[in-house]
Amino acid sequence: MRQLVILSGKGGTGKTSITASFAHLAHGNGVRAVLADADVDAANLELVLSPRVVEVHDFMGGKVAWINPEKCEGCGSCEQVCRFDAIAVHEESYQVDAIACDGCAACVYQCPTNAIKMDSQLAGQWFRSTSRYGPLFHAALRPAQENSGKLVTLVKQQARLLAMDESYPLILVDGPPGIGCPVISAVSGADMALIITEPTAAGAHDMERAFKMTRHFNIPACVCINKSDIFLEGSAQIRAYCLEQNIEVLGEIPFDPNVTEAMVNGEPVTAYRPESLASKAIKQLWERLVAGILAD
Numbered sequence: 001m002r003q004l005v006i007l008s009g010k011g012g013t014g015k016t017s018i019t020a021s022f023a024h025l026a027h028g029n030g031v032r033a034v035l036a037d038a039d040v041d042a043a044n045l046e047l048v049l050s051p052r053v054v055e056v057h058d059f060m061g062g063k064v065a066w067i068n069p070e071k072c073e074g075c076g077s078c079e080q081v082c083r084f085d086a087i088a089v090h091e092e093s094y095q096v097d098a099i100a101c102d103g104c105a106a107c108v109y110q111c112p113t114n115a116i117k118m119d120s121q122l123a124g125q126w127f128r129s130t131s132r133y134g135p136l137f138h139a140a141l142r143p144a145q146e147n148s149g150k151l152v153t154l155v156k157q158q159a160r161l162l163a164m165d166e167s168y169p170l171i172l173v174d175g176p177p178g179i180g181c182p183v184i185s186a187v188s189g190a191d192m193a194l195i196i197t198e199p200t201a202a203g204a205h206d207m208e209r210a211f212k213m214t215r216h217f218n219i220p221a222c223v224c225i226n227k228s229d230i231f232l233e234g235s236a237q238i239r240a241y242c243l244e245q246n247i248e249v250l251g252e253i254p255f256d257p258n259v260t261e262a263m264v265n266g267e268p269v270t271a272y273r274p275e276s277l278a279s280k281a282i283k284q285l286w287e288r289l290v291a292g293i294l295a296d
Helices: 015-028 045-049 077-081 106-110 148-165 181-187 201-216 232-244 257-264 277-293
Strands: 002-008 033-037 052-067 087-090 093-096 116-131 134-141 170-177 192-197 221-226 249-253
Touching (some): 002 015, 002 201, 015 033, 015 045, 015 134, 015 170, 015 257, 015 277, 033 045, 045 134, 077 087, 077 106, 106 116, 134 148, 148 170, 148 181, 170 181, 181 201, 192 277, 201 221, 201 232, 221 232, 232 249, 249 277
Parallel strands (some): 002 192, 033 170, 192 221, 221 249
Antiparallel strands (some): 052 116, 087 093, 116 134
C-alpha cells in the first residue's frame, strides 16, 4: 500500500482539481484507491466527486471553560486571571466567550467556589463516503476551531485502515495548502508528495517552502507546474530551481479554460473533456506517478 499526497505551498494552484482527475484516472485504469481529503479547514474534493455519506462521526476538539451561574458568587477573580479576555460580565453574570477561550484552565484553579469546569467542545465532524471513483474520507472543521492537524491525522488513519483491511494498493490524499501542522500531518507516512505550483512569484516562493518541509521530514517529492504557459519566464525559473535542488519536474499543465468549466459542472477535467490540453497533460503526469509509486 502506497500513499501519494498532493500538496501546494499556497491555495488556488489547482491541487484539488488535479487530485480529482487522478481519482478518475485511477478508477478508469483499474487502480483501486482510497481517497482522502486532508484539507479539513476548507474541504472541497467532495464538490467534484459528489460522494454519498455513509458514516458521520463527531470530532471533539480542545476544552473550553464553562461557568456554573448557580455556584458563581461574582467575585471576578476569573476575569482578572484570564489572559485572553475570554471572561466578562454579560446580563449580570460572568460568562465565557468560547471562541476567545484558549482552554488554559487558569480560571478553574483561581475560582474560590469551584464554579468553573472545562468542557470538551464539538470541533467538527469527519465522514466516510462512497464516490464514483472509490471510498472517500473527508472532514469539516467548524469555524474558529483548532486541532486541524489532529483531524487530518484522524482522516488519514481511517483511510489507511480501510486500505489495509480491503487490500487497496493506493491512498490518494488531497493535502491542505501551506506548510503548517495540517500539512505535516498530511505528509506523515507518505511515499511521495507531489507539489503543485504555478509560475508566479508567490507560487514559486511557496513551492520552495513546501519542498523544504518535505525534505525536512524525508518525504520524497516532485513538482508539477500548473498553468505553465501563462508566464514562461516564471516556469523557467521554477525549472532552474528544481534542477539546482535535484527535484524532478514531473509534469507541466497548460492553462485550459476546460478545467474551470469542468469544476463548475462538478467533474474532473479528465472526465469532462478527456481530449483537452489539460487532460492530456494530467494523464501523462498520472502515468509517470504510477510508474514510480506503484512500481514495486
